[in-house]
Amino acid sequence: MTSEVVKCPRAARGWAVAALAGALLSATLLSGCAGLVVGSAVVGGLMITDRRTSGAQVEDQAIELKAINRLQAAVGDRGHVNVTSYNRMVLITGEAATEADRAAAEQALSQIENVRSIVNELAVMPPTALSSRSGDAVLTSKVKASFIDARDLHANAFKVVTERGVVYLLGRVTERESRRGSEVARAIPGVKKVVRVFEIISEEELANLQPREPEKK
Numbered sequence: 001m002t003s004e005v006v007k008c009p010r011a012a013r014g015w016a017v018a019a020l021a022g023a024l025l026s027a028t029l030l031s032g033c034a035g036l037v038v039g040s041a042v043v044g045g046l047m048i049t050d051r052r053t054s055g056a057q058v059e060d061q062a063i064e065l066k067a068i069n070r071l072q073a074a075v076g077d078r079g080h081v082n083v084t085s086y087n088r089m090v091l092i093t094g095e096a097a098t099e100a101d102r103a104a105a106e107q108a109l110s111q112i113e114n115v116r117s118i119v120n121e122l123a124v125m126p127p128t129a130l131s132s133r134s135g136d137a138v139l140t141s142k143v144k145a146s147f148i149d150a151r152d153l154h155a156n157a158f159k160v161v162t163e164r165g166v167v168y169l170l171g172r173v174t175e176r177e178s179r180r181g182s183e184v185a186r187a188i189p190g191v192k193k194v195v196r197v198f199e200i201i202s203e204e205e206l207a208n209l210q211p212r213e214p215e216k217k
Contacts, residue, residue, distance in 0.1 A: 074108035
């Protein structure tokens with residue numbers, strides 16, 4: 001298993017595990033008809049502990065919703081395209097029928113308002129089978145569960161996307177969290193590779209993001 005780092009410019013760029021797995025699997029099943037999966041940007045109370053601002057979380061959700069129409073117009077039902085927006089950085093994964101479709105998908109998403117940067121990980125190949133996508137959903141749930149079990153990590157700081165056994169990690173994390181998160185994900189059986197698509201923050205920035213206890217009178 002290997003690890004890659006996708007660098008995103010700073011200026012440009014635990015849940016219940018069963019519930020997560022169910023949501024991912026449902027999206028996977030639906031994608032068999034539409035060829036498009038859009039990640040969930042806001043999940044209930046997680047907005048409180050998310051390291052993005054509340055505005056960024058809402059914008060991520062809007063970007064993902066707008067992606068549906070943009071991709072339908074650009075590539076139709078050709079291929080299988082997944083879109084995940086985190087802090088207005090868009091990750092595209094899945095399979096495109098041709099190199100032209102791969103480029104068209106990126107171009108269409110780049111025109112969405114508030115998109116800061118795009119990481120295009122679309123592979124030019126036939127769409128994967130439903131069984132493969134279901135396996136990816138299971139891997140995602142296992143990675144999230146391992147983050148929850150790791151006492152030195154904040155599971156909610158990581159967004160996990162899995163495609164053909166490749167795990168993509170997104171989030172606003174420190175260098176230590178980036179390395180540790182990759183180690184934990186790589187240890188999961190079935191994970192072929194880990195790709196880090198992080199916005200790296202300093203330990204000082206992280207400390208400022210932590211909720212502070214009210215002063216005692």
